[in-house]
Amino acid sequence: MTDTVSTPIVSVEGLTKRFGGVSAVEELDFSAHRGEITSLIGPNGAGKTTAFNLITGLYEPTAGSIRFHGERTVDLAEAVFDPLHAAMVSVASVGLGVLALAIPAARQALYHKRRTPDTITSFGIARTFQNIRLFGALSVLDNVKVGLHGRARSGPVDAVARSKRHRREEREIVSSAAKYLDFVGLRSRAYEAATDLAYGEQRRLEIARALATGPQLLLLDEPAAGMNPTETNDLMRLIERIRAAGVTVLLIEHDMRFVMEISDHIVVLDHGRKIADGTPAQVRTNPEVIRAYLGTSAEGEAV
Amino acid sequence: MDVSLFANQTINAFTLGGIYALIAVGYTMVYGIIKLINFAHGEIYMMGAFIGILLIARGVPFVGALALAMLLCAGLGVAIDVIAYRPLRNAPRLAPLITAIGVSLFLQNFVMLLWGASERPFPDLRPAFLVRPIGAEALARGDELLSGIEGRLQSSAFGRLKHVERRGDELYVAFRLGTESNDTRSLLRDARRDALAQMRATEPTINLDAEEVGLEHWLNRPAWSIHLGGDRAVELKWKVVFIWIVAIALMLALEAVVQQTKMGKAMRACALDKATAALMGIDVNKIIAATFAIGSALAATAGVLFALYRGSGIGYRMGFQPGVFAFSAAVLGGIGNIRGAMLGGVVLGVVQVAANAYITGWLGVSSNYEFAFAFGLLILVILIRPTGLLGRASAERA
């Protein structure tokens, strides 16, 4: 793993998102490096979750690029040719849309769409949410199986016919899901309803579901929120193990002890802009950061 | 293009539009606060029409019947909210929607069982006639003729006769309120025929004329008309004027209530954020109940006005189509937006009438497709501009 350190896995450049006239993220530049744990911190409303939503494709950026260096390098922010969308536009325009294929600008406008979140997930980016978003009506095991969805191929016909591919994939899915549950320590709870788990367990299940998509980059949105110190310590160990297993972690967190202890690299946002970027030691002493947090802040004293 | 047809269709379109707007306001207010498509709203409109005509038929004056229908339907709306929707306030959003369909089914069939499956006409409003002899000969024997017709009516009208009076050479005959229109006319016609038959044995040239003079007649008279030569004419009937006045007055009153009063402010607060409104000391359930009451009262008014306008076709299934159209109107105007619902109602009325009178003809399809156009418009609006014509652009949540 050491050889990959310091090569960026995702690099964000000039990323801007405006809602109406309000800009949630403005000209944001940062990168997360392979094998590292990068933290995104900042006061409430600084644009951290918006940045996550932009990276995972839930929001469409107003401007900027998000380069993801996975199997190959792709700009997650760009619009690409979408055959299904193109077919629908063509049908909706009674076939006239086909003419637009000949004009590059029109083709771009009509047939190109931003990648959907599932495509971005398939590139190798997974995430969890600030307010845990599990599939409550499903069992713990099924939640993880859904995470494995994008890594199998069998469709409805396979399922109905119980094709060879379906049976093989189902075997793989169950086994792998069990391993992922093992990884987060929830295997014994596999057949319970996801909503029956305790809060900390739900967090871990959400992480297991995200890991099941086979990510190279895992985005965690306030994973330690609402946890007691023991749970937080367990979580820290889990994140360390995730990193050790070769997954790069980008996280948002308010718990400064947690952030300072676990991060290799910290990016500080305020009002949608980056105000600091560096190692925990560098960020801790940065006057801008101290001003952003309460003027002379607790962090300043904690140094 | 036939100008008179166009003008008459325009009047028709705006009348229907006003009625749709009155219903749409109820949809949009309820949706604005509890995010529920109140499928039972069309049925409240139907109940309003039924209560209205039944009261009128029992002799209650029109305005009183309208007020009572509004009041009873307001109560019904609140009752539906308390029984069917309130227990589901925190349930998944599909639950109250399905319940609403259930309430709609219940009300329709309840009305059918209670008041029958056949369609009813609108009862005559204060029907009255002036009967006068025609010609010198008849005038000379007027007394005799009119006494004959009076006696005949007295004996056959079974108490439906309210008032008979001699006014010089004429006989003023007033029927009781709520006597069904065709009934009174045929009663009068038969009496006249009998009286004439008695006279004609000796004097074959005698004739009697009966002129309608009641409120019903007055409402059906043109308030304004232009003749365009031939039998083409543009007519604006008094009852249309009346419907417009009532609709506009109620809309203005609603605007005043929502914008000016404390309750209106509480409603707007609940529509924005129920939880915060509750924290501010607003009794949210009471405000929701008030919303149902106001919406239902307006729907009841729409029902009575529609019954008056069409004069027939009041049946247990009458709420379905206007209900759907009014909902479309609410979506068209921007659901949750009261002014939008008013505008949407008028647009829907215009679309329906235009589709019936013109568009289907241009396309060479049956005019039965008029409803398909309204539904098509609904789908298009939802797909292309779900926030409606006047709806605020929904800010994405950060």
Add this chain to the structure above:
Amino acid sequence: MNPASWARDQWNADGGALWRRVGIVCLVPACLVVALAPALPLPPAEGARLMDVSLLCILYAIVALGLNVVTGYTGLLDLGIVAFAAVGAYTATILYDRPWMQFPGSLFVVLLVGGLHASVWGVLRGAPTLRLIGDYYAIVTFAFAEIARIFIRNEAWLTGGGNGYKNFPVPNLLGGHLEGGEYTGILKTSGYWSYPNGTLWHGGTWQFYYLCLGFLLLAVGVMWRLERSRVGRAWFAIKADETSAMTSGIHLSSLKMHAFAVSAFFAGVGGALLAFRTSTVSTNVFDFWFSVVVLCALVLGGMGSIGGAVGGTFIVVGLGELLREEIHMGGIVLKVDDRARFLFFGVLLVIVMVFKPQGLFPRRVTTKREPLDTTDATLFQLGDD
């Protein structure tokens, strides 16, 4: 406290255990009756009526299973399932009426074509509505169904218009055809089936009954397998949370399209069989209230549950048919008006939604609890720790 909420709490106090017991006790005899309806030793009139009602329930259950895919699994309220039932019914019967369709087994061909045609419309209706959720989706489905109904009523050259499409051949089972007698669904008592090999079959149309039962079992089997597959899980995930379904790698558009196609297919086949049952197709049967009855059945049974869709249909449609009977109580004859059955459906919908929103036979979170084997964990990529 609101009396309705209080009553609901009382009702749910025992955690639904009572209902489970009642359900199991009723289930076995009910299944037996349905399976053996044509063979039960009953007086002819009662036997035929039982078979007729049971058949109707079976056919509605097929449509309900179709509706369950979109509304129960994927969580999109569909108020226009009737459109697909009608497309299936008209397509199958109009095709079956063509002279070149008169060959042994052609019934299966037209059923398949009817289902597929419905499926095509399911996708066509679904494609533009992919972004819509909740009420807006429901309204589009409703409006689409109304437009379809207006089309069917007005294009009499194709569909027979308001009078319905009639006089198509009765189901050609095993190459036989009906001779003599009047075919009125399952109640046919005169005439006979004549087969190419010269045999004649007198009596009822039990073949059609078992054909339909077979289709129901097939539909249940298909749903059972889909539910437990990658696609089924994705549908449930979409219902639970579209956003996290997307970030879990589920392509919403194509998964929803799958659901629309499967749903419309089963609704279409169910609708086509319903048409063959009565030898007539008409918008008087396939109207908005058809959708409501099916939805009512699904809600009562439990959305997202196969048992719920089938059980709910048997309760709603069966009870609905029971209400059509004249009930003799002492000297009094009780006859409920045909349309008034909907009153009962309406009350049922409200009561179930208020008191037991998950339905009578809700889907259980998990059924099997076998130990987990990890030998094939090829997709696990976090190393062995």
